[in-house]
Amino acid sequence: MSRRVLVTGAYRGIGAACALAFAATGAHVALADIRKPDDTAAAAAKAGAAETLALACDVSDENAVLAVGEAVRKTFGGIDVVVHCAGVIHEAPLLETPVADFDRVIGINLRGSFLVGKMAIGLMDGTEEAPARLIMIASDMAYYGRETFSPYVASKHGVLGLVRSWAKEFAPRVLVNAICPGPIDTEMLGAANMSAEWRARELAIPLGRFGQPEEIGELALFLAGPGGRYFTGQGVGSNGGSIMP
Numbered sequence: 188m189s190r191r192v193l194v195t196g197a198y199r200g201i202g203a204a205c206a207l208a209f210a211a212t213g214a215h216v217a218l219a220d221i222r223k224p225d226d227t228a229a230a231a232a233k234a235g236a237a238e239t240l241a242l243a244c245d246v247s248d249e250n251a252v253l254a255v256g257e258a259v260r261k262t263f264g265g266i267d268v269v270v271h272c273a274g275v276i277h278e279a280p281l282l283e284t285p286v287a288d289f290d291r292v293i294g295i296n297l298r299g300s301f302l303v304g305k306m307a308i309g310l311m312d313g314t315e316e317a318p319a320r321l322i323m324i325a326s327d328m329a330y331y332g333r334e335t336f337s338p339y340v341a342s343k344h345g346v347l348g349l350v351r352s353w354a355k356e357f358a359p360r361v362l363v364n365a366i367c368p369g370p371i372d373t374e375m376l377g378a379a380n381m382s383a384e385w386r387a388r389e390l391a392i393p394l395g396r397f398g399q400p401e402e403i404g405e406l407a408l409f410l411a412g413p414g415g416r417y418f419t420g421q422g423v424g425s426n427g428g429s430i431m432p
C-alpha cells in the first residue's frame with residue numbers, strides 16, 4: 188500500500204518541495220498550510236500522488252490541527268509519515284521586539300510543532316517492524332545563537348527538545364527526527380532582497396551556495412524510507428557545512 192503522508196507548510200518553499208518528493212513516489216499526500224495549498228496539491232497530483240488533500244490550517248490553533256488529523260484519517264485511513272515544515276522567521280534587535288512578536292514566533296514554530304507532533308503520533312499506528320516517521324523541520328540555528336533572531340532561535344532549540352523527547356517516548360513504533368537545514372533558497376531566506384554583506388555572510392560556508400528546497404525533500408524521503416530505519420532523535424543537517432555539531 189502506498190504511504191499516507193501529511194506535509195505542513197506545503198503552500199511553498201521546503202514544504203512544497205517535500206510534498207512533491209513524496210508525491211513522485213505515488214504516496215497519498217495531504218497538504219496543510221495557513222494558505223490552502225491548492226496549487227501544490229495540483230502539482231502533487233501531476234507528479235504522481237495516489238491521492239491529494241489540500242487543507243487550510245493555522246498550526247498554532249489546536250482545533251485546526253486536530254481537524255487536519257481527522258480529515259487525513261477519514262480520507263486516507265491513517266497517517267504513516269508527517270513532515271512538519273510550517274514556520275515563520277522574525278528578525279529584530281531584542282530591544283525592538285515586542286513580546287507579541289515573541290509569542291507569535293513561539294506560537295507558530297514551537298507550539299505548532301507540539302500540536303502537529305501530538306496529533307500525528309496519536310494517529311500513527313506504526314510498529315517495531317514498520318515504524319511511522321515524524322520529521323520536524325528545525326534549523327541549523329537549533330544549535331547556536333544568532334543576534335537579532337532570538338525568538339526564532341529559541342523556537343528551533345525547542346523543536347529539537349520535542350524531537351529528542353518524543354524519540355525516546357515512542358520508540359520503536361515511531362521514529363522522530365529533525366531536519367536542520369542551513370540557508371535554503373526560499374522566500375523565507377529572501378536571497379533576492381539580501382544586502383551584499385548579508386549574502387556574503389550567508390555564503391561563507393564550505394559549500395559556498397544556498398541549498399535548494401528539493402534537497403530537503405530528498406532528505407525527508409530518505410529519513411522516511413528504508414535508509415532511515417536506524418535514525419531516531421537526531422537533528423540531521425543538510426546545510427552545506429554551515430555547522431558541524
Ligand SMILES: NC(=O)c1ccc[n+]([C@@H]2O[C@H](COP(=O)([O-])OP(=O)(O)OC[C@H]3O[C@@H](n4cnc5c(N)ncnc54)[C@H](O)[C@@H]3O)[C@@H](O)[C@H]2O)c1
Pocket residue numbers: 195196197198199200201202219220221222244245246247272273274275276295324325326327367368369370371372373374375376
Ligand atoms: N529557508 C531556510 O533557509 C530555512 C533554514 C532553516 C530552517 N528553515 C525552516 O524550514 C521551514 C520551511 O521554511 P521555508 O524556507 O520553506 O519558508 P517559507 O516561508 O517559504 O514557507 C513556510 C510555509 O509555512 C506556512 N506557514 C506560516 N505560518 C503558518 C501557520 N501559522 N500555519 C500553517 N502554515 C504556516 C507559510 O504559509 C509557508 O507556506 C520553516 O520551519 C523554517 O523555519 C528554513
